[in-house]
Amino acid sequence: MNKIYLDNAATTPLSSEVLNEMMPYFTSIYGNPSSVHSFGREAKHALDVARERVARGIGCDPSEIYFTSGSTEANNWALYGIATANRAKGRHIITSKIEHPSILNMCKHLEDEGFRVTYLDVDQYGFIKIDQLLHNLDSDTILVSIMTANNEVGTIQNLQAIANIVAEKGVIFHTDATQAVGAINLNVHDMGIDALSLSGHKINGPKGVGALYVRKGVKINPFMLGGEQEYGLRAGTSNIPAIVGLGKAVELATRDITTNNKKVRQLRDYFITQINKNIDLCHLNGHPVQRLPNNINMSFGMVDGESVMMLLDLQGIAVSTGSACSVGSIKQSNVLKAMGLSKDLVQGAVRFTLSKATTKEELDIVVAELIKIVQKLRQISPIGKGQVGTL
Numbered sequence: 001m002n003k004i005y006l007d008n009a010a011t012t013p014l015s016s017e018v019l020n021e022m023m024p025y026f027t028s029i030y031g032n033p034s035s036v037h038s039f040g041r042e043a044k045h046a047l048d049v050a051r052e053r054v055a056r057g058i059g060c061d062p063s064e065i066y067f068t069s070g071s072t073e074a075n076n077w078a079l080y081g082i083a084t085a086n087r088a089k090g091r092h093i094i095t096s097k098i099e100h101p102s103i104l105n106m107c108k109h110l111e112d113e114g115f116r117v118t119y120l121d122v123d124q125y126g127f128i129k130i131d132q133l134l135h136n137l138d139s140d141t142i143l144v145s146i147m148t149a150n151n152e153v154g155t156i157q158n159l160q161a162i163a164n165i166v167a168e169k170g171v172i173f174h175t176d177a178t179q180a181v182g183a184i185n186l187n188v189h190d191m192g193i194d195a196l197s198l199s200g201h202k203i204n205g206p207k208g209v210g211a212l213y214v215r216k217g218v219k220i221n222p223f224m225l226g227g228e229q230e231y232g233l234r235a236g237t238s239n240i241p242a243i244v245g246l247g248k249a250v251e252l253a254t255r256d257i258t259t260n261n262k263k264v265r266q267l268r269d270y271f272i273t274q275i276n277k278n279i280d281l282c283h284l285n286g287h288p289v290q291r292l293p294n295n296i297n298m299s300f301g302m303v304d305g306e307s308v309m310m311l312l313d314l315q316g317i318a319v320s321t322g323s324a325c326s327v328g329s330i331k332q333s334n335v336l337k338a339m340g341l342s343k344d345l346v347q348g349a350v351r352f353t354l355s356k357a358t359t360k361e362e363l364d365i366v367v368a369e370l371i372k373i374v375q376k377l378r379q380i381s382p383i384g385k386g387q388v389g390t391l
């Protein structure tokens, strides 16, 4: 059975070009970039090149890029480091209800540490409400963190408008761009973004590496204490092979965004059309146009998304749902709930995320399977909630 991978928002395969770039740093070029001898200098050079590539990809200076272990660390660090460094100015942080757990859980932690956090609502498409942002910015606000594009429903925020409003108030603006890098053009200097998180493994780079951009002049405390790596703000011997891979991945992902995405956007729209044509009671979650080119989040009425996912998996097709199944209970997606979807639609949501390698033939196979699966689930349980276990 040829397997079909439609879960590229969870992680992506490493590109061969990236792997080739990384290989020598696992074998022959193994110096520590902090060493002054020739071995160290070779590694330092690789580190510099990677930093330049990441900086070029998002439009900042290399001295504003700090390598991390991924976006989780970059998000944790941005929030904790900026909040604590600017505590004297104020204690209020604004974020949204649809952020990644690495933002939301750090916000909860900061609340325990005496910060006040406002979680902005979103509308039915997943856009934050700009007037609510304006209304909540006050003299105590020190940081606003709003993701560029949502990992579940793919909605791309009106980032420039948000950045402008936050800048006007003289407040620091951070964005989690993990899903957006390579999908939309981002120039942090032009856009007035103060801090941005990105990750390697979401853009065909290696896992366990990412970067935090922090604009020069923004106060941030270190997150890892130790040596002088990363300008003294993120200690620990640099993971050179991974960083080299990240640099290459960012370069490839951001080089030609418009042409890179044209094909995948067409496939996405084809897939949506085919589903709507062949399966009734479907609802596309997120904005129909202002969404990531590879994201389809579809609710199938009167069925359980988890069941659809598991039955597709039996056919070798990998997708995901917004909910996380734990022993005996299903935790529903906070993103879909925040968008005000009915319980039935939240329950029935399935996320398909495509890649450049996805083909029309693959999507035809998936649609054919979906038709069968949804019909079967609706038959066994006409009022909904069919369970795999009862098949």
Ligand SMILES: *Cc1c(COP(=O)(O)O)cnc(C)c1O
Binding pocket: 009, 010, 069, 070, 071, 072, 073, 075, 100, 102, 147, 149, 150, 151, 176, 178, 179, 199, 200, 201, 202, 208, 209, 210
């Ligand atoms: C995957 C993801 C993260 C976490 O990134 P890691 O590098 O896996 O830690 C954070 N934010 C968003 C939006 C993501 O999609």
